[in-house]
Amino acid sequence: MEHTTDRQLMRLLHGELPGAEASELRRRLAGEPALAARLGELEAAWNGLELPPPAPVPVGFTGRVVARARRTPGAVKPRWAVAAVSLGLALGIGVGARLTTVLDPSGAATAWPGTTSGEIAAAGDDDLAPPASSLADEYWRAVDEVFGETEVRR
Amino acid sequence: MVTEEGLAEAHDPDRVVLARVAAGDDGGFGELVERNQERLLHLCERLLGNPEEARDAAQETFLKAYRKAASFKPRGQVSTWLYRIATNHCLNQLRRRRIVRFVGFAPRRAEEPEIDPPDSRADPGREHEARRRWRRTREAIDRLPPGQRSVLVLAKFEGLSYRQVAEVLEITEGAVESRLFRAMRRIEAAQEEAG
Incomplete structure (x- = not known):
């Protein structure tokens, strides 16, 4: 049997031959017993392919898949979470860069927190300079303002 | 106004689920699995000839779809995409199996299923x-x-x-x-x- 005809017969069998070609082949089949016999062979081979019915879906399959998907390391992250992390990172870098500039306007590489309070004061930025007095002094000053001079202190 | 994409989504609920998974909301993923699991399990079993391997292959298919949800191109049906992932996974399994058999780690009998x-x-x-x-x-x-x-x-x-x-x-x-x-x-x- 001719190779091309065999292909055409297969496509006819699978319902893949366009209308006009299918009609032409059917006309030939009616008049050529050898061709009809070949179609019969192909049909028998195709229909003879059988497999056992597939196993049913295992119980709990969906739940296991979903649970595994959520545990999977490559699981998708919400876009808002990605955006929030990116924004946080950008802010962190921005603040860090600003701090470095503020703490060392000369541009010299001063490692923070190695910067001493004296250097900070020298930089002239009062908002960032540590208080001149200690926390304890600040506390007692606040107490004095509210209650007047206390006996305890004296 | 109803867009073409909107109509397509209405016809393929799995597409909506995938879009949500890509955005971090996997609430509907179980439904997608339920809608497609039977066909995928059958396909894998027919390709691999072994129900246990088919279960693993189908599970891997869904996990890949979950991880790659963002890369799904909304051109065709989601089921076609899942079929593609499953078929490629099974073909890779078959190739691995052939290599293992060639190297001699597994006897040929192991491939023949009990029917x-x-x-x-x-x-x-x-x-x-x-x-x-x-x-x-x-x-x-x-x-x-x-x-x-x-x-x-x-x-x-x-x-x-x-x-x-x-x-x-x-x-x-x-x-x-x-x-x-x-x-x-x-x-x-x-x-x-x-x-």
Whole structure:
């Protein structure tokens, strides 16, 4: 049997031959017993392919898949979470860069927190300079303002 | 205003689920699995010839879909995309299995599944005949190269048209026809051999 005809017969069998070609082949089949016999062979081979019915879906399959998907390391992250992390990172870098500039306007590489309070004061930025007095002094000053001079202190 | 994409989404709920998963909301993923699990399990079993391996393969398919949800291109049906992932996964499994067998780590018997008819109440004569046909078909399919095997399984057992097979495998319809033709030649030869 001719190779091309065999292909055409297969496509006819699978319902893949366009209308006009299918009609032409059917006309030939009616008049050529050898061709009809070949179609019969192909049909028998195709229909003879059988497999056992597939196993049913295992119980709990969906739940296991979903649970595994959520545990999977490559699981998708919400876009808002990605955006929030990116924004946080950008802010962190921005603040860090600003701090470095503020703490060392000369541009010299001063490692923070190695910067001493004296250097900070020298930089002239009062908002960032540590208080001149200690926390304890600040506390007692606040107490004095509210209650007047206390006996305890004296 | 109803857009074309909106209409497509309305026709394919899995597309909506995938879009949500990509955005971090996997609430509907279970429904997507439920809608597609039976077909994928059957496809994997027919390609691999083993229900246990098929379960693993189908599970891996869904996990890949979950991880790659953002990369899904909304051109075709989600089920076609899932078929593609499953087929590629199974073909890789088959290649690995061949390598393992070639190297000699696993005996050939391990690949041959036990085929038992599901209903033992059936007529024993017919049961025996059915078992014989199934085994013969399984052996014939197992001898096919992976490319021909996938085309044959998709066309014959999944009932896909040449165009659909071409979409799943990302090949031309001509290539589908060609592979199917060669597969049928081998199947015929195997059937003649078996008498």
